[in-house]
Amino acid sequence: MKKVALIYWPEGGNVEAVADKIIEHYGSDTITKYSIANIRKEDLAESGYWIIGGSTVGSHVWEDADDSNKWNDLFKMLDKIDLGNKIVAFYGLGDQVLYPSHFLNGLGIFQEEFEKRKANIVGQWPIEGYDFYESEGLKGNHFFGLALDEDNQEELTDERITKWLEIIKKEFK
Numbered sequence: 001m002k003k004v005a006l007i008y009w010p011e012g013g014n015v016e017a018v019a020d021k022i023i024e025h026y027g028s029d030t031i032t033k034y035s036i037a038n039i040r041k042e043d044l045a046e047s048g049y050w051i052i053g054g055s056t057v058g059s060h061v062w063e064d065a066d067d068s069n070k071w072n073d074l075f076k077m078l079d080k081i082d083l084g085n086k087i088v089a090f091y092g093l094g095d096q097v098l099y100p101s102h103f104l105n106g107l108g109i110f111q112e113e114f115e116k117r118k119a120n121i122v123g124q125w126p127i128e129g130y131d132f133y134e135s136e137g138l139k140g141n142h143f144f145g146l147a148l149d150e151d152n153q154e155e156l157t158d159e160r161i162t163k164w165l166e167i168i169k170k171e172f173k
């Protein structure tokens, strides 16, 4: 069975708490959690399946090419790896009440960065059950990955993770 790498940022908040839940629900020791702060190129190379998790914390953070954006460290590392044989799924944390016009825009960045490197992206998630105006994290009726809102819909997170894992496990084989 191919190894699964769950790669997330930032540490210590909702994204990491959800990473732990996903690992618990996944129920297998083939999945390993890596913060971007300590993942190495070899870890990426040896895992065939990747789950990428992050939060949207304002578009300026993403657009800033500045070294303080940890995601840029990962994206730079990806340039040295062939993503053509990787199967990748995303999850994103956002807040649809406070940021209804930018809800989960970060999923759109993941999509762009992995699509241009030719990764096989799975795990799209329907937009039903959320209330927002706009998002760059979707196409048509689907988000680019699992959409979670711990600020307003915490009670739905476990069920959403369970359903999403059923979808991606069919691809992670």
Ligand SMILES: Cc1cc2nc3c(=O)[nH]c(=O)nc-3n(C[C@H](O)[C@H](O)[C@H](O)COP(=O)(O)O)c2cc1C
Pocket: 009, 010, 012, 013, 014, 015, 016, 055, 056, 057, 058, 059, 093, 094, 095, 096, 099, 102, 103, 104, 105, 150, 151
């Ligand atoms: C400064 C700041 C900006 C945010 N901007 C957005 C945003 O543009 N879109 C969105 O959906 N959520 C936004 N959020 C909500 C976070 O994504 C959400 O609270 C998330 O659960 C935080 O997870 P973390 O603590 O692991 O980073 C923002 C939160 C903060 C504190």
